[in-house]
Amino acid sequence: MTGRLYVPSSLDLLAVWVSAGEVPWPLEPILAADEDEESEYAALMTAADVSAELIAGVGRRVVVVAEGAADGHPIGLRRVVAVHADVEDFTDPDDDLAWFATQEIEQLLRGG
Incomplete structure (x- = not known):
C-alpha cells in the first residue's frame, strides 16, 4: 500500500530521528x-x-508526514513531506497543528 503515513512524535523524538536520518516504522x-x-x-x-x-x-504535539510504500521499514527523511506541530505547548486537543516544510525542521527543533 502506498500513500501518506502520519507518525506521532514529540520534539525530542523528532530530534533523534533527524540525527539518525530516518523515522522508525510505527x-x-x-x-x-x-x-x-x-x-x-x-x-x-x-x-x-x-x-x-x-x-x-507536557510539550508540543508533533506529527511527521511521509509518503511512499507502507512497507514496515524505517522511513528515510527523503520520504518526509512535512511536519505538523503545536506552535506553543499543548493545551487543547481541538487546536490545529501548524505546518512546517521539511526545510524548517531544524528551526522547529531549535524552538521556532
Missing part, C-alpha cells in the same frame, strides 16, 4: 483512508491525539 501506522482532504485531516488528528499521549500533556 507500531500502529496511521494512514489516510483516501487521498481526500477530510481523510488526511482525520489521520493527522488521530496522530496528534497519539502524540498528546506520548508527551503526557
